[in-house]
Amino acid sequence: MVDQFLEYVEKHQNDFIERLRKAVAIPSVSSDPNRRQDVFRMSEFLIDELKALDAINVETRDPGQQDFHGTPLPLPPIVLATVGNDPAKKTILVYGHYDVQPALMEDGWDTDPFTLVEDEQHRLLGRGSSDDKGPVLGWINVVEAHKSLGLEMPVNLKFCLEGMEESGSEGLEPIIHEEADKYFKDVDSVCISDNYWLGTTKPCLTYGLRGVSYFHLTVQGPARDLHSGVFGGTVHEPMTDLFALMSKLVTPDGKILVPGIYDQVRPLTDTEEKTYDNLAFEMHELHDAVGSAINIHDSVRHVLQHRWRHPSLSLHGVEGAFYNPGDKTVVPARVVGKFSIRTVPDMELDKVTELVTKYVNDEFKKLNSKNTMKIVCSHAGNHWLASPEHWSYVAAAKAVERVYKVKPDLTREGGSIPITLTFQDALKRNVLLLPMGRGDDGAHSINEKLDRSNYVEGTKLLGTYLYEIAAAKPE
Ligand code: BES
Ligand code: ZN
Numbered sequence: 001m002v003d004q005f006l007e008y009v010e011k012h013q014n015d016f017i018e019r020l021r022k023a024v025a026i027p028s029v030s031s032d033p034n035r036r037q038d039v040f041r042m043s044e045f046l047i048d049e050l051k052a053l054d055a056i057n058v059e060t061r062d063p064g065q066q067d068f069h070g071t072p073l074p075l076p077p078i079v080l081a082t083v084g085n086d087p088a089k090k091t092i093l094v095y096g097h098y099d100v101q102p103a104l105m106e107d108g109w110d111t112d113p114f115t116l117v118e119d120e121q122h123r124l125l126g127r128g129s130s131d132d133k134g135p136v137l138g139w140i141n142v143v144e145a146h147k148s149l150g151l152e153m154p155v156n157l158k159f160c161l162e163g164m165e166e167s168g169s170e171g172l173e174p175i176i177h178e179e180a181d182k183y184f185k186d187v188d189s190v191c192i193s194d195n196y197w198l199g200t201t202k203p204c205l206t207y208g209l210r211g212v213s214y215f216h217l218t219v220q221g222p223a224r225d226l227h228s229g230v231f232g233g234t235v236h237e238p239m240t241d242l243f244a245l246m247s248k249l250v251t252p253d254g255k256i257l258v259p260g261i262y263d264q265v266r267p268l269t270d271t272e273e274k275t276y277d278n279l280a281f282e283m284h285e286l287h288d289a290v291g292s293a294i295n296i297h298d299s300v301r302h303v304l305q306h307r308w309r310h311p312s313l314s315l316h317g318v319e320g321a322f323y324n325p326g327d328k329t330v331v332p333a334r335v336v337g338k339f340s341i342r343t344v345p346d347m348e349l350d351k352v353t354e355l356v357t358k359y360v361n362d363e364f365k366k367l368n369s370k371n372t373m374k375i376v377c378s379h380a381g382n383h384w385l386a387s388p389e390h391w392s393y394v395a396a397a398k399a400v401e402r403v404y405k406v407k408p409d410l411t412r413e414g415g416s417i418p419i420t421l422t423f424q425d426a427l428k429r430n431v432l433l434l435p436m437g438r439g440d441d442g443a444h445s446i447n448e449k450l451d452r453s454n455y456v457e458g459t460k461l462l463g464t465y466l467y468e469i470a471a472a473k474p475e
Contacts, residue, residue, distance in 0.1 A: 001151055002467045006403075006460050008145040013456045016141045017124065019049070020455065021116040023098075023133040024126035030076070030099035030167040033068055039076040039163045042098045046079055046136070046161055053143045055081040055159070061179070063164070063171025075171045076163030080183055083143050084156040090469050091156040092392075093187040095423065096136035096194060097165030100128035101444045108446045122452040129450040130437035135193035135458065136161060138436055142463040154470035158187060162419070165194075168214070168379035169418040176419070180426045189392040189469075190423045190431040193462065195413050197438050202280040203400045203461070205393055206433035208308060208412030209420055211343040211383035213352050217245060217360060218336045221371035226331040235331070236369045239321060242337045245373070248363050249339060250313040254296050254306070256341070260355045261311060264347040268309070276301045280409055289440055308412035312342045342414060343383050353377045381418025390430040395468035402468075403461045434465060 009016075028042035029035040043060070050058045060077035067073075076099070103113035111117045113127040124134070139159070146153050164170050176184070198204050219238040226235070250256055281300055287293045297303050306312065319336035322328050343352060357375050364373045388410050400408040413433070424431050436458030442448045 001154075002402075002464060004149055004151060005142075005145050005463050005467075008149055009141065009456060009460050009463070012141075012145070012148075013452070016137065016455065016459060017116070017118070017452070019137050019141070020124065020126075020129065020134055020450075023137060024116040024128055025114055027103075027114045027127070028099050028163065029102045030164050032102055033071075033073055036073060036076070039099050040074075043077050043079055043161075043163055046098055046140075049140055050079070050081040050143075050159065053083075053140065053147050055083050055143065056085065057082045059183075061175045063175060066164075066170055078172060078175055079159065079161040080179075081159040082156070083158075084153045085186075086156060087186075089153075089155050090188045091158060091186045092466065092469065093158045093160060093184065093190045093423070093427075093429075094139050095160045095162075095190060095192045095419065096139070097132045097162050098136060099163045099166050100131070100133070101166050103127040103446075103448070110447055113448075118452065123449040124452055124455060125447055125449045127448055129448055130196065130441035130454075131443035131448065132165070132194045134450040134455050135436040135462075138193060138455065138459040138462050141459045142466070145463065154466045156186070157466070158183070160184075165417065165419070168381060170379070172419050173422050176422050176426050184427050187427055187429055189390070189429055190427065191392065191396075191434055191462075191465070192417060192420065192431065193434050193436050193458075194417055195415065195433050195435045196441055196443065197435055198279065198281050198409055198411050199285045200438045200440050202406055202409060203404050204409040204411040204435065205388065205396050205400070206411050206413055206435060207386045207388040207393070209384045209416055209433070210308070210311075210414050211347070211349070211381050211418070211421075212340050212416040213343060213349060213356075213380040214338070214340040214378045215356060216336050216338055216376050216378050217242065218334065218374045218376075219245075219371050220334040220374075221369075222331070222333045225333045228329045228331050231331060236371045237331050238335050238371050239318075239332055241364070241367055241369045241371050241373065242318065242335050244367055245360060245363055246315055246337050246339065249315070254312060256311060256313045258313075258341075258355050258359045261341070261347075261352070264351060265311060266309075266345045268305070272309075275410065276304055279304065279411070285439065307414035309344050311344050311347065312414075313339060314342075315339045342416070345383055345385055347383065349380045349382060353380065379418075381416050382421040383416075384420040384424065384431070385412075386424065386431050390432070391472055392430050392432045392469065395472055396432055396434050396465050398468040399461055399464040402464050403457055434462070436461070
C-alpha cells in the first residue's frame with residue numbers, strides 16, 4: 001500500500017504545488033494587526049481543504065482576544081481535525097502553524113513574497129513555503145492521496161493547527177490543557193514538522209529546541225522629542241541610557257552578562273559530547289547560510305553546541321529611534337529596546353525574567369539618570385528535549401531510510417516552537433520533530449523557499465512515517 005501512496009505523490013506533485021500556491025497567496029502575518037483578517041482567511045482555507053477530504057470532524061477552538069498595545073484583537077482559531085478513529089490503530093497528533101513572518105518587497109525579496117514562484121533550480125519561493133505552510137500541506141497531501149486511492153490511513157491522524165506561532169502561540173496553551181482528556185485523549189504520539197535539516201543534503205530527526213524569553217526595555221524622559229542643539233548636554237537622554245543598558249547585556253563574542261544565567265545551564269557530559277561526533281555539517285554551511293564568514297567559534301562542534309544547548313542573547317531593535325536616511329538632530333523622548341534570550345535546559349522562565357529584571361534595574365540605578373526605565377518580558381516560551389529512543393523516532397528513522405536511502409542525523413535546534421513542551425507535559429506523550437525543508441530555506445528571511453524535491457519527498461516521508469508506525473511491533 002505504501003508503494004501506491006508513493007506513486008500517487010510522485011504523480012500528483014503539481015497539484016500539491018497548486019495547493020501551496022493558494023496558501024502562500026494568503027498573507028497570514030500574525031504579528032501585523034492589519035493582516036489579522038488574512039490569518040483568519042488562512043484558517044478557513046485549511047478548514048475547507050480538510051473538509052473536502054472527509055476529515056471526519058473539523059472543529060475549531062477560540063483562543064479569545066489578544067491585548068495589542070491596549071487594543072483588543074481577536075485571536076485566530078485553533079483548527080482541529082480527526083482523520084480516522086479506529087481503536088485498533090495508533091493515533092498521531094500533527095501540530096503545525098498557518099501564520100507566517102512578515103515579508104515586504106522592500107526587504108530585498110527578488111520576487112513578490114506572497115506569490116509562489118518556481119525558479120530554474122526548482123525552488124518554490126514564497127513566504128511560508130518552508131515555515132510552515134509547506135509541511136502543514138504535506139500532511140494534507142498525505143490524507144488526499146489516501147482518499148483518492150480509496151486506501152485506509154495506516155494510523156488515525158489528529159490535526160492541531162494554530163495561527164499565532166510566530167507571535168508566541170498566544171492562547172494555545174490553556175486549550176491544550178483543557179482538551180488533554182477530550183480531543184487529545186487517544187493521542188499516542190505527537191509529530192511536528194516545523195524545522196529544517198541541518199544542512200542541505202541529509203534529512204534529520206530533531207529532539208530538542210531552545211526556548212525564548214522576549215524583553216522590552218523602555219526609557220522615557222522628556223515629554224516630547226527635543227532639539228539636540230537646544231537641549232543636548234542639559235538633560236538625561238533616553239537613548240543614551242538605553243544604549244548604556246543594552247551594551248551591558250551581552251559581549252560582542254556572545255557571552256551573556258546577566259549574572260546567574262549560566263548557573264542554570266545543564267552541564268555538558270561526555271555522553272552528550274559524543275552526540276556531536278560525525279554530524280553532517282561543515283563550517284562553510286554556516287558561512288553560506290549567513291552569507292559571511294563571521295563565526296564566533298572555530299569548530300563545528302562548538303557552533304552547534306552554542307546553537308543547541310547554550311543560551312544566547314540577541315539585540316533586535318529600538319522602537320522610537322530615528323532610523324531614516326539622512327541627518328536629524330533629534331533627541332527621541334521615549335525609546336524601547338527589544339532583546340531576547342534563547343533558553344536551554346534547565347533554565348526556568350520565571351527565574352530568567354527575575355534575573356534580567358533585577359540586573360537591568362541595578363544597572364539603571366548606576367547611571368544616576370532622572371529618566372524612567374521599565375523592563376517587561378513580553379512573551380516566554382519553554383525549551384524542549386525529548387528522548388529519541390521512542391518508537392516514533394524509530395519509525396521516522398526507518399521512513400527516512402526508505403525514502404532517502406540514508407540514516408538521518410539526530411539533531412537539536414536553536415529556534416523555538418513554544419508549544420512543544422506543553423504537548424509533551426500536558427499529554428504525557430513523546431514529541432518528534434520531523435523536518436521537511438533544508439537548512440538554507442531562509443525561514444524568516446528574504447527569498448524563503450522550499451525545494452520542490454523537499455516538498456514532494458517530504459510528503460512521501462510524512463506518509464511513510466505513518467506506515468512505519470503501523471508496521472512496528474506493539475511495544
Ligand atoms: N519554525 C520556527 C522554529 C524553528 C526555528 C525551528 C529555527 C528550527 C530552527 C518557528 O516558526 C519560529 O520561528 N518560532 C519562533 C518562536 C518565537 C516567536 C516564540 C522563533 O524561534 O523565533
Ligand atoms: Zn515555523
